[in-house]
């Protein structure tokens with residue numbers, strides 16, 4: 001089935017970028033079985049949840065931003081999948097009770113910042129992720145494995161500058177078989193580029209490098 005998703009975004013909601021589309025494609029490869037329960041964590045416009053719903057899954061889309069939740073509902077209607085997408089406001093898993101999922105997909109904030117405190121409001125909540133870029137990633141690595149059903153999988157996208165090996169190690173330590181499912185090398189995105197010198201000073205970016213890899217990391221219960 002066609003996974004092409006068209007989304008509108010209101011000011012303050014993250015507009016899907018190349019990492020969003022990488023994650024969306026990975027969600028469809030292989031497609032979730034019809035009726036599978038998919039969680040799109042840090043959903044923004046809802047693009048990943050809507051792609052999953054268009055493939056026949058039942059999607060839950062979570063974001064800490066009220067504007068995002070309203071945008072997901074609008075985009076689900078525009079894409080004809082309002083009946084299969086539930087938008088929920090919350091901090092990661094906090095609003096989900098004890099629900100478990102067949103697939104959890106996330107494009108979380110992952111840009112390393114000079115400040116260890118995360119923004120509490122505004123558009124920068126979509127990317128600021130603490131000094132090593134892992135403030136949200138590490139929480140997902142710790143909490144997602146127990147939210148996966150047997151045979152379920154986690155798909156997490158981030159920059160290599162935020163620690164590919166650290167994610168693989170944490171998921172393995174939590175009992176998942178983890179691997180890089182997809183990687184794309186390219187020039188630093190605008191947010192990383194704007195702080196490249198600071199990242200060099202802090203040792204996050206090797207001197208002179210202006211490239212990063214965007215990786216989709218897959219973690220599964222059971223053998224890959």
Ligand SMILES: C[S@@+](CC[C@H](N)C(=O)[O-])C[C@H]1O[C@@H](n2cnc3c(N)ncnc32)[C@H](O)[C@@H]1O
Pocket residue numbers: 014015016017019020021023041042043044045046047048062063064065068090091092106107108109125126127136
């Ligand atoms: C990089 S954007 C990704 C949006 C969308 N998934 C995409 O790929 O286009 C990250 C999103 O995470 C949300 N977010 C940040 N911290 C969060 C948290 N603790 N819990 C839930 N959502 C969070 C932001 O509001 C933002 O919408």
